[in-house]
Amino acid sequence: MDIFSNLFPISLYEGLAYGLVAIGVYITFRVLSFPDLTVDGSFPLGGAVVSVLIINGVDPWVGTFTAFLAGMCAGLVTSLLNTALRINALLAGILMMVGLYSVNLMIMGRANIPLLREVTVFDEAAGLFGTDTSTTFSIIFMAALIIIVLAILNWLLRTDIGLALRATGDNEQMVRGLGGNTNLTTILGVSMSNGLVALAGAMIAQNQGFADIGMGIGMIVMGLASVIIGEGIFRPRGITGILLAVVGGAFAYRLFLGIALRLGLPPTDLKLVTAVLVVVVLAIPYIRKRLRHEWVPPAARM
Amino acid sequence: MGTTGSQNVGRIPIDDNSILRLQEVTKVFCPGTIDEVKALDNINLDIIAEDFITVIGSNGAGKTTLLNIIAGVYPPERGGKLIVNGRDIANLSEHGHARYVGRVYQDPRTGTAAKMTIAENLSLAIMRGQKRGVGTAITKQRKELFRTVLVPLGLGLEDRLTALVGTLSGGQRQALSLVMATMSKPSLLLLDEHTATLDPKTARIVLELTQMVVSREKMTTVMVTHNMELALRFGNRLLMMHKGKIIVDLNHQQRINLTVSDLVDAFEKASGEQFVDDSVLLSSVDPMTRK
Numbered sequence: 001m002d003i004f005s006n007l008f009p010i011s012l013y014e015g016l017a018y019g020l021v022a023i024g025v026y027i028t029f030r031v032l033s034f035p036d037l038t039v040d041g042s043f044p045l046g047g048a049v050v051s052v053l054i055i056n057g058v059d060p061w062v063g064t065f066t067a068f069l070a071g072m073c074a075g076l077v078t079s080l081l082n083t084a085l086r087i088n089a090l091l092a093g094i095l096m097m098v099g100l101y102s103v104n105l106m107i108m109g110r111a112n113i114p115l116l117r118e119v120t121v122f123d124e125a126a127g128l129f130g131t132d133t134s135t136t137f138s139i140i141f142m143a144a145l146i147i148i149v150l151a152i153l154n155w156l157l158r159t160d161i162g163l164a165l166r167a168t169g170d171n172e173q174m175v176r177g178l179g180g181n182t183n184l185t186t187i188l189g190v191s192m193s194n195g196l197v198a199l200a201g202a203m204i205a206q207n208q209g210f211a212d213i214g215m216g217i218g219m220i221v222m223g224l225a226s227v228i229i230g231e232g233i234f235r236p237r238g239i240t241g242i243l244l245a246v247v248g249g250a251f252a253y254r255l256f257l258g259i260a261l262r263l264g265l266p267p268t269d270l271k272l273v274t275a276v277l278v279v280v281v282l283a284i285p286y287i288r289k290r291l292r293h294e295w296v297p298p299a300a301r302m
Numbered sequence: 303m304g305t306t307g308s309q310n311v312g313r314i315p316i317d318d319n320s321i322l323r324l325q326e327v328t329k330v331f332c333p334g335t336i337d338e339v340k341a342l343d344n345i346n347l348d349i350i351a352e353d354f355i356t357v358i359g360s361n362g363a364g365k366t367t368l369l370n371i372i373a374g375v376y377p378p379e380r381g382g383k384l385i386v387n388g389r390d391i392a393n394l395s396e397h398g399h400a401r402y403v404g405r406v407y408q409d410p411r412t413g414t415a416a417k418m419t420i421a422e423n424l425s426l427a428i429m430r431g432q433k434r435g436v437g438t439a440i441t442k443q444r445k446e447l448f449r450t451v452l453v454p455l456g457l458g459l460e461d462r463l464t465a466l467v468g469t470l471s472g473g474q475r476q477a478l479s480l481v482m483a484t485m486s487k488p489s490l491l492l493l494d495e496h497t498a499t500l501d502p503k504t505a506r507i508v509l510e511l512t513q514m515v516v517s518r519e520k521m522t523t524v525m526v527t528h529n530m531e532l533a534l535r536f537g538n539r540l541l542m543m544h545k546g547k548i549i550v551d552l553n554h555q556q557r558i559n560l561t562v563s564d565l566v567d568a569f570e571k572a573s574g575e576q577f578v579d580d581s582v583l584l585s586s587v588d589p590m591t592r593k
C-alpha cells in the first residue's frame with residue numbers, strides 16, 4: 001500500500017484545524033507583539049470544556065461555543081495580568097499556562113475524556129446536510145469555519161478599533177498619544193486569540209474523539225512554526241494575504257509532519273522536529289546577515 | 303481641513319482664555335533611591351489660547367518631563383493640578399489627555415507606525431479623542447480628506463497613501479507626524495525638539511511646515527528647542543527652564559529685539575550660574591537661514 005495515501009486530505013484537515021491556532025498565535029505574536037504562551041493551556045481548555053459539556057448532554061454547538069468563550073476568558077486574564085498588574089507579557093502567559101493545567105484537570109476530573117460514542121458538532125453538521133461524518137465532510141466543515149473566522153478578522157482589522165489594535169503592536173506610544181486605549185486593544189487581541197485557540201482545541205477533541213490533558217503541549221511552537229512557514233513561503237502583503245498565508249503555513253507544516261511520520265519518524269520525535277524547525281527558520285535571517293558582515297543587535301531578553 | 307476654531311471640540315476658552323493651567327506641578331523620578339531626581343519643581347504656568355510658547359533650557363532641565371506631564375504620560379506628584387476648561391485632568395490617562403493634546407516627538411519613529419500605511423496612520427490620527435468602534439477605518443471620504451491635508455506639505459505624500467510609513471525618510475515621517483498631531487484640532491500642540499534629529503535642510507522644511515500649520519489653524523503651541531535663535535524667532539512667548547524650574551518667562555514685548563547673548567545674560571542672572579552648555583551655543587546657528 002502507498003504509504004502516502006490520504007496524506008493530502010488529512011494534512012488539509014489538520015492544517016485547517018490547527019490553522020485556527022496559527023491565526024491566534026499570529027494575532028498575539030505578530031499583530032500585537034505580545035508573545036503569549038497561554039496557548040498551551042487554552043488549547044486543552046477548549047477540548048476540556050466541550051468534552052465535559054457533551055458527555056453531560058449539552059448540545060455540541062453550545063458546547064463548542066462555550067469552549068470558545070472559555071478561551072476568551074483565559075486570554076482576558078492573561079491580558080489583565082499584563083495591563084492591570086504590569087506583569088511582563090511572556091511571564092503572564094507562562095503563569096496562565098501553568099495555572100490552566102490544574103484548571104483543565106479540574107474541569108475534566110481526569111486526564112482523558114473519550115467522546116467516541118458521543119454526538120459532536122461534526123455529526124450534527126453532517127446531519128444538517130444529510131451526509132455522514134467523513135474526512136471530506138470534516139474538511140468542508142473546517143474550511144467553512146476558517147472562512148467565517150478569516151472574514152470576520154479581515155473586516156475587524158480594517159475598522160477603527162482594528163487599526164488601533166494593529167498599531168498597538170507597531171507603536172504603542174503613538175497609539176496612546178493619539179488617544180487610543182492600548183490596554184483595551186491588548187485585552188481585545190489576546191482574548192480573541194485565545195478564544196480561537198480554544199475553539200481549535202474543541203474542534204480537534206471532537207474530531208479525534210477524545211480530550212486529553214496533554215493535548216496542548218508544544219501548541220505555541222506549532223502555531224509559531226505555521227506562522228513563520230506561511231510568511232516564508234507566501235511572502236504576503238496586506239491583511240487578507242497575511243491571514244491566508246498563516247492558514248497556508250499551518251497546512252504546509254502539517255504536510256511536512258505527515259511526510260516525516262510516514263517516512264518512519266517516531267511520533268514522539270514530532271515536538272523536537274518542530275522545535276528544531278522553528279529554531280532553524282528563526283536563525284536563518286541572522287546567519288545570512290552575519291555572512292554579509294552586517295551587525296545585528298543582541299536579542300531582547302524581556 | 304478648513305475647519306474653523308468655533309467647531310473645535312474641547313477648545314472652549316474659559317474666562318481668562320487659559321487653555322491649560324499648571325498649578326504646583328512637581329515631578330520626582332525614582333523617589334527614595336540614590337537616583338532620586340526632581341525633574342520638575344513646583345511649576346506654575348498658564349497657557350493662553352493661541353500662545354506660541356518656545357521653551358529652552360540645558361539638557362536635563364525638565365523640558366521633556368514638562369511635556370510628558372501635559373500629555374499625561376505620567377501624573378504630577380500629589381497636589382499638582384492640570385486644569386483644562388476648569389477641570390483638573392492631572393490624573394486622567396494618557397489617552398484621555400490626547401483629546402486636548404497633540405504631540406510631535408523628537409524621534410520621527412515615535413510619532414508614526416512604521417508597519418502601517420500613510421492612510422492607516424492618518425486614520426488613527428483622525429479618531430483622536432473619539433471612541434474607536436467598528437466603522438471602516440479607510441473610507442473614500444477619509445482618503446479625500448487625507449489628500450487635502452497632505453497636499454500643503456508639498457512632499458507628494460498625497461499620492462502615496464498606501465505606502466508603508468517605514469519606507470519614508472525621517473523628514474517625511476516628521477511632516478506626517480505634524481499632520482497627525484494637528485489634523486483633529488487638539489487644544490494644544492506639543493513639539494519636543496522635533497527637528498533635532500533631522501539634517502539642516504529637512505529641519506528647515508519641517509520648521510516652515512510647523513509655522514504654516516500653527517498660524518493657519520491658530521494652534522496653541524509649546525515648542526521645546528535646543529536652539530536659542532529658533533526660540534527667539536518663533537512664537538510670542540519664551541520660557542527658559544533650569545533644574546526643573548521656569549527661570550525666565552518673556553512675553554511678546556519683552557522678546558522684541560532680544561539677541562542670543564541677551565538670553566545668555568538673562569539665564570545667568572536668573573540662575574546665578576555661568577552659562578556653560580556648549581550644545582546650546584553650538585546649535586545656535588539658525589537652520590532657517592542656513593542653506
Ligand SMILES: Nc1ncnc2c1ncn2[C@@H]1O[C@H](COP(=O)(O)OP(=O)(O)O)[C@@H](O)[C@H]1O
Nearest residue numbers: 331332339341360361362363364365366367368
Ligand atoms: N523616566 C525617567 N526616569 C528617571 N529619570 C528621568 C526620567 N525622565 C527624565 N528623567 C530625569 O529627569 C531630568 C529631566 O529630564 P528631561 O525632562 O528629559 O530633560 P530635558 O528634556 O530638559 O533635557 C533629568 O535629570 C533626567 O535624567
Ligand SMILES: [Mg+2]
Nearest residue numbers: 365366367494
Ligand atoms: Mg528632552
